[in-house]
Amino acid sequence: MQQFKYTITDDLGIHARPAGMLVRLSMNYECELAIINSAGKLANLKKIFTVMGLGVKCSDIITVTANGVDEMEAITALERFFLQNL
Amino acid sequence: MDILSGQGVCGGIAIGKVAFYRKEHREAMEYYIEEPESEIRRLKNAIDTVLYKLQTLHKKALIQAGEDSAMIFEMHQIMLQDDDFQEAMRQPIRNERINAAWAVTKASETFAQNLESMEDDYMKERAADVRDIAGQLAVVLCGKSSGVKQLAQPSIIVAEDLAPSETVQLDKREVLAFVTQKGSVNSHTAILARTMNIPAVVNMDGDITDELDGEQAIVDGFTGTVYIRPDAETLAVFTEKQRQEAEKTFLLQQLKGKKAVTQDGKSIALYANISGPQDVASALENDAEGIGLFRSEFLYLGRETFPTEEEQFEAYKKVAQSMGDKKVIIRTIDIGTDKKAEYFGLEKEENPALGYRAIRLCLTNPALFETQLRALLRASAFGNIAIMFPMIIAVEEIVEIKSIISRVMDGLDAAGITYCPGVELGIMIETPAAVMISDLLAKEVDFFSIGTNDLTQYTLAIDRQNPELDKFYNPHHPAIMRMISQVVHSAHETGIWVGICGELGADPAMTKVFLNIGIDELSVCSGDILRLKKLIREMYALV
Numbered sequence: 358m359q360q361f362k363y364t365i366t367d368d369l370g371i372h373a374r375p376a377g378m379l380v381r382l383s384m385n386y387e388c389e390l391a392i393i394n395s396a397g398k399l400a401n402l403k404k405i406f407t408v409m410g411l412g413v414k415c416s417d418i419i420t421v422t423a424n425g426v427d428e429m430e431a432i433t434a435l436e437r438f439f440l441q442n443l
Numbered sequence: 444m445d446i447l448s449g450q451g452v453c454g455g456i457a458i459g460k461v462a463f464y465r466k467e468h469r470e471a472m473e474y475y476i477e478e479p480e481s482e483i484r485r486l487k488n489a490i491d492t493v494l495y496k497l498q499t500l501h502k503k504a505l506i507q508a509g510e511d512s513a514m515i516f517e518m519h520q521i522m523l524q525d526d527d528f529q530e531a532m533r534q535p536i537r538n539e540r541i542n543a544a545w546a547v548t549k550a551s552e553t554f555a556q557n558l559e560s561m562e563d564d565y566m567k568e569r570a571a572d573v574r575d576i577a578g579q580l581a582v583v584l585c586g587k588s589s590g591v592k593q594l595a596q597p598s599i600i601v602a603e604d605l606a607p608s609e610t611v612q613l614d615k616r617e618v619l620a621f622v623t624q625k626g627s628v629n630s631h632t633a634i635l636a637r638t639m640n641i642p643a644v645v646n647m648d649g650d651i652t653d654e655l656d657g658e659q660a661i662v663d664g665f666t667g668t669v670y671i672r673p674d675a676e677t678l679a680v681f682t683e684k685q686r687q688e689a690e691k692t693f694l695l696q697q698l699k700g701k702k703a704v705t706q707d708g709k710s711i712a713l714y715a716n717i718s719g720p721q722d723v724a725s726a727l728e729n730d731a732e733g734i735g736l737f738r739s740e741f742l743y744l745g746r747e748t749f750p751t752e753e754e755q756f757e758a759y760k761k762v763a764q765s766m767g768d769k770k771v772i773i774r775t776i777d778i779g780t781d782k783k784a785e786y787f788g789l790e791k792e793e794n795p796a797l798g799y800r801a802i803r804l805c806l807t808n809p810a811l812f813e814t815q816l817r818a819l820l821r822a823s824a825f826g827n828i829a830i831m832f833p834m835i836i837a838v839e840e841i842v843e844i845k846s847i848i849s850r851v852m853d854g855l856d857a858a859g860i861t862y863c864p865g866v867e868l869g870i871m872i873e874t875p876a877a878v879m880i881s882d883l884l885a886k887e888v889d890f891f892s893i894g895t896n897d898l899t900q901y902t903l904a905i906d907r908q909n910p911e912l913d914k915f916y917n918p919h920h921p922a923i924m925r926m927i928s929q930v931v932h933s934a935h936e937t938g939i940w941v942g943i944c945g946e947l948g949a950d951p952a953m954t955k956v957f958l959n960i961g962i963d964e965l966s967v968c969s970g971d972i973l974r975l976k977k978l979i980r981e982m983y984a985l986v
Contacts, residue, residue, distance in 0.1 A: 366754050372565045377518045405525045406554060409569065412561055 359432035360422040367443045370414035375442050380405045382438055388425025390435070395419070402435075444674045447649050449622070451667030452633035455642030456685040457620035458678070461671075462598035463656035464605065472585060473545040479537045486532060486543040489583040494520055496579065496608075504611045504635075512635050515607045518569075519576050528554060544584040551577030568630055575606035594618075599660050601651055607631040615639055620662035622669055624651040636664075644669055694973055699730045703976045709958050709984035713976055714770070714966040716944060720758055723765045725969040730976070733770035735892065735966020736831070736944040737762060739815070740778055747786050749811065755818035763826025770827045772869065772892065772966075775815055777801045777833040796900065801834035806843055816851045820862040829867035831892055836876040841887040844868075871944070873897040878926045881933035891934050892966070895945025899923055918947060924956070931961050942966055951978055958984040 365371065371379070383390045383402040390402035392411065395418050400407035402421070413419055421439070423432040476482045501516035522528060531550035535541050541549075555570040555577075594617040602609075604625040610632060618641055626632050626645030636643030642664030661670040661681045670677055704710040714735030715726035719742075726734060742750045742758055763771050778784055779800025780792045792798040805812035819830050832844060845868070855862055872878060873894030885891070895918075896907070902922055905912050927943075934941035942964030947953055949967040954975065957965065967975065 364753075366751075366757055369565060370563070372563070374514055374518070377514070377521045380521050381517075404527050405521050406527055406557070409566060410557065410561070412563060412566065414563075 358422060358424045359428045360420055361432060361436050362418060362420050363436070363439045363443070365413060365415055365417050365419065365439075365443050368415050370417065371408065371411065371443060376405060376408045378442065379435075379438065380408060382434060383431070386423070386425075386427050386431040386434075388423050388428045388431050390424075390431060391422045393420045393422070444677065445671040447647055447651075447669040447671065449644045449647035449667045449669070450628065451642075451644050451664045452626075452628050453621075453636040453641060453643040453664050455620070455640070455662075455664045456681055456688055457599055457642045457662040457664070458681060458685060459597060459599050459619045459660070461601050461622075461655045461658050461660050462594055463653045464600055464602035464609070465653065472542070474542050475540050476536070476542050477540075479540060482536050482543050483533055485584065486536065486546070489543065489580050490523060490529065492583050493576065493579045494523055497523070500608055500611050504607075507611065507615050507639065512639075515572070515631060515634070516611075519572060519607070522572065523576050542584075544581050547577050547580045547584065564627070568627065571604075571606065571630065575608055578606065579608060599662055601655050603651065605632045607635065610635050615641070620644075620664065622647065622651070622662060694977065695729070698973050698976050698980075701976065701980065703732075703979045705958065705979055705982050705984040707983050707985055711958060711962060711979065712942070712964040713972050714772075714942070714964055715969045715972060716966050717762075717969075720761045720765070722969065723762055727765070729969045729972045731769070731969060731972055733772070733827075733964075734762070734766060735772055735942055735964060737771055737773040739773055739776055740782065743776060743778060743784055743787075744782060749786070749814070752814045752818045752821075755815060756821050759819055759822035759828065760825045763822055763828050766826060768827050770829055770867075772829045772831050773819060774831045774833055774871065775802070775805060775812070775819075778804065796897075796906075802832050802840060802844075803834065806840065809847065812847060813851055816848055817855065820848075820851060820855060820866065821860060823863035823866045824861045828863070829869060829890070831869045831871060831890075833871045833894070834873060834897075835870040835884065836874050838880070838883050838887060841870065841884065845887075872930050872941075873901070873945075875902050875926070878930055881930045882936065885933045885937035885939055888939065890939050891930060891941040892964075893927060893930055893941065893943045893945065895923065895927075895943055895947035898926065898945070899947075902926065918950070919953065923947075927957075927962075928960050935961060940964065949975065951975070954978055955982060955984060 380403060391399050392402055392408065393399045394411045394413055398411060400411045402408060421432065421435050497516045497520045501513050504513035504516055528550065531553065532546045535546040535549055536543060551573050555573040558570040558573065559567050561567060597617050597619050599620045599622060600613065600618055601622045604623050605621065620641060621632050621636050621643040623632050623645045624647050630645060632645055633643060642662050644662060644664060644667045655671060658671050659673065661673050661677065663681070702710060703713045712732050714733040715729065715731035716736040717723060717726055717734055718738045742755055759773060777800065778787065779795050779798055780789045781795040789799065819828065822828055835841065852862070852864065867889040869888050869890035869892060870884060871894045872881060872891050877884060899918060900907055903916065903920060905916050907916065931941050940963040943957065943962055944966040948965040949971040965975065
C-alpha cells in the first residue's frame with residue numbers, strides 16, 4: 358500500500374471541479390484508491406459523489422491511499438495533482 | 444413600467460423583447476414493469492445516449508464559452524458514470540419493479556438532496572447538476588425529444604431556471620440577456636453568462652411568469668434590476684448607458700495589442716497594480732504589459748496564522764504563470780501596525796507611518812522574511828518574476844537583503860529546488876532619504892519603482908487621511924517633481940530602469956511630464972490602462 362498526507366491549500370477545498378478531475382485521474386488506474394478526511398471518513402476516489410460528500414475544505418489534512426498493481430504510479434500522479442491543483 | 448430586482452451576476456445593459464423559456468414537461472410517467480432485466484437494458488441505453496449527448500454539448504460549450512464552462516458537461520459525464528449513482532437507479536427496477544424513468548427520478552432526488560444538505564454553497568448548487576442529468580435521462584426514456592425554442596430575434600431569455608444543457612443549446616447570438624427566477628452567483632446560468640459576457644440577473648424577488656413573454660424590457664446586469672415596459676425616461680437613460688458601455692468595449696478592442704507610444708515616438712510601459720491572483724484577469728483583459736506592483740499583503744491579512752511557504756508559493760506561481768512571459772513585480776510584505784494583523788503581535792505605535800513596518804519588520808524577523816523569499820524564488824522558475832522591497836532608506840538595508848537572499852538560494856540549491864538565479868531585484872523609492880541617495884542605491888539594484896503616495900506624504904509632511912489638510916496638499920508639488928526627476932537621473936546614469944507605482948502614475952495631467960522626464964514604466968489600476976494608452980497615443984511628448 359502507498360499513501361501520502363496532504364494539507365489542502367485551495368480556498369474552496371475539494372470543490373466540484375477538482376473533484377471531477379480527481380475522479381477522472383483515478384479512473385486511469387487499476388488499484389483501489391481512497392481519500393480519508395481528517396475525521397477518518399473514507400471515500401472511494403473513483404466515485405465522484407463520495408468524494409464530493411467528504412466536504413474537504415481549505416486547510417484540511419487528508420490522506421490518500423493506493424492499493425494494488427499500479428499503486429506506485431497512481432500515488433505519484435495523485436500527489437502531483439494535489440500539489441498543482443489543491 | 445414594472446421594476447423587478449434580483450442579483451446581478453454578469454454586468455452589462457440589454458434592451459429588447461422578452462422570450463419566456465418554458466421548460467419541457469419532463470415529468471416521468473410512473474408504472475410497474477414485468478421484466479426488470481430488459482428495463483435495466485433500456486436504462487443502460489438511455490445512459491449511453493445521454494453520455495454521448497453530453498460529449499456533444501461539451502464540444503459546443505468549448506467553442507461558445509471556453510474550457511471552464513465546458514467543464515460542467517465533463518462533470519455531468521463523470522456523475523452519470525458514477526457506479527453508486529447507476530446502481531441506485533438499477534436497484535428499484537430490480538427490487539420494486541418500477542420503470543426506468545421513475546427509478547431515475549427516485550435515485551437522482553436522493554443524490555440531489557444529499558448534496559443540498561451539505562454546508563458548502565458550491566456543493567449545494569451541484570444538486571441542480573444531478574437534476575439536469577436526471578431530466579435528460581427522463582426525456583430519452585419517455586421518448587420525447589427536447590426541442591429548444593427557436594428565437595425569432597435576439598431576445599432577453601426569461602425562465603424559472605435554466606439548466607446548463609438548456610443554456611448551451613441557445614444560440615449565443617440570439618441572447619441579449621438571461622433572467623432567471625432561481626439561481627445564485629455560483630449557478631450555471633451565472634457562470635455561463637459571465638463566460639459569454641452576457642448580462643444576467645438571477646434569484647428574482649417577486650414572481651416571474653410567462654405573461655412577460657413578448658414584453659419590452661431593460662436588463663441591468665450591474666445592479667440586478669429588470670425594467671418591464673420601461674417608460675420613455677428610463678429607456679433614454681439606459682440607451683445612453685448602453686452606448687457608454689459599447690464605447691468602452693470598442694476602446695478596448697481598438698487599443699488592445701497596441702503600444703503606448705506618442706505621436707512623436709516616445710514610449711512608456713503600462714503595467715497594472717494588483718492585490719492578488721483575483722486581479723490578474725482584469726490586468727490581462729486591459730492589456731497590461733506586466734504587473735508593476737503585486738501587493739503581497741493579501742496573503743497575510745484577514746487570517747490568524749502566518750501563510751506557509753507553500754501557500755505563498757502557490758499564489759505567486761499562479762500569477763506568474765497567468766502572466767506568461769510578462770514581468771510580475773512582487774513587493775515583499777508591507778505591513779505595519781496600521782493594518783489588521785493581530786497575530787503578528789505588533790505593539791501599537793504613535794506614528795505607524797513612520798514606524799515598524801515593511802522592510803524593517805522583515806529584517807528583524809528573519810523567519811518571516813526568508814519564508815517569503817523562498818516562496819518568491821521558487822515561484823521565479825515559473826514565470827518572469829521580479830522582487831521589490833518597500834520603505835528602503837539605506838544602502839546597508841539592501842546589502843543585508845542580498846545576503847539573506849544568497850543564504851536562501853544556497854538552501855534551495857542544497858535541496859535541489861529550481862529557481863531563477865538572475866531574478867531582478869528592485870526597491871521602492873518612497874522616502875526622501877531614498878531620493879537623496881538614489882545615486883548610491885541605483886548601483887545596488889536592477890530597478891526603482893517610485894511610490895508617489897508615501898513619497899508625497901513624507902516629503903510634504905502631510906497626513907493624507909486628514910481632510911483639514913486638503914488645502915495644503917498638492918500632489919503636483921514642485922518638490923515631488925524635482926524628486927522624481929532626481930530619481931530618474933540617478934537610475935539612468937547607472938543604467939537601470941525606473942517606474943512609478945503610486946496614484947500619480949494614472950494622473951492624466953502628469954503623463955506628458957513623466958514622458959519627458961524619462962519614466963520607463965507606469966503601473967496603475969487595470970481600469971486606467973486603456974485610457975492612459977489612448978492619451979499617450981494621441982499626444983506629442985515634446986512640448
